[in-house]
Amino acid sequence: MLKRTALLTSALLLIPSALAGGGAGMPPRNSIAGIVANDPNFSTLLAAVQAAGLTQTLSTGGPFTVxxxxxAAFAKVPADQLNALLNxxxxxxxxxxxxVVPGRVMASQVIKMTSAPTAEGSSLKIMVNGGTVMVNDATVTKTDIMASNGVIHVIDTVLLPK
Structure with a gap:
């Protein structure tokens, strides 16, 4: 019983250090690139970031809002179009x-915006309808994933510049 209690206590002590955002009041430990690399829901995004040579930028640059x-968002892109992009x-x-939007823009700020300049040079259109936040044609499904060099908001559609 004592051994099991010690093991459980050790495991509970390790949980906060394993979390990307750290505990309350602690700065996030993982960069944007680190969070993307450690989340299986972003494996296609990770492959794209690596293919585009942006891993270092999203690891050490910033602050950024991504x-x-x-x-699932990448799966909506026709396969031939996605392959052409990746190549x-x-x-x-x-x-x-x-x-990518320069600076750390939290969800509480995003909902007050109608557009946001991107690192690509164009602007994103932002709309709030009820409790739903839209960025161009994408729905924001999760917000404020804190990183050491910015913040991530999850979207359900790949954004394509016009």
Missing amino acids: FAPTN DPAKLKAVLLYH
Whole structure:
């Protein structure tokens, strides 16, 4: 019984250090790239970030706000279009930078905005309808995932610059 209690206590002590955001009042430990790399829902985004050569930027640069499409969002993109993007690093980089807003923009700020400038050079259109936040044609499904170099908001559609 004592051994089981010691094991449980040790496990509980390790949980906070394993969390990306740390405990209350603690700064997040993982960068945007680290959070994406550690979440299986972002494996396609991770592959795209790596193919575009943006891993270092999203690891050490910032602060940034990233509207991060999930694997399901990438699955909505026609396969031939997605493959073409993944094989064209310059175009892929532009598409990914279209998901990045300079600075740390929390959800409480996003809902007060009508547009946001992107690192790609264009602007995102932001709309709030009831409790739903839309960025262009994407719905924000999760907000304020804190990173050491910014914040991530999860979206259900890949954003494509016009």
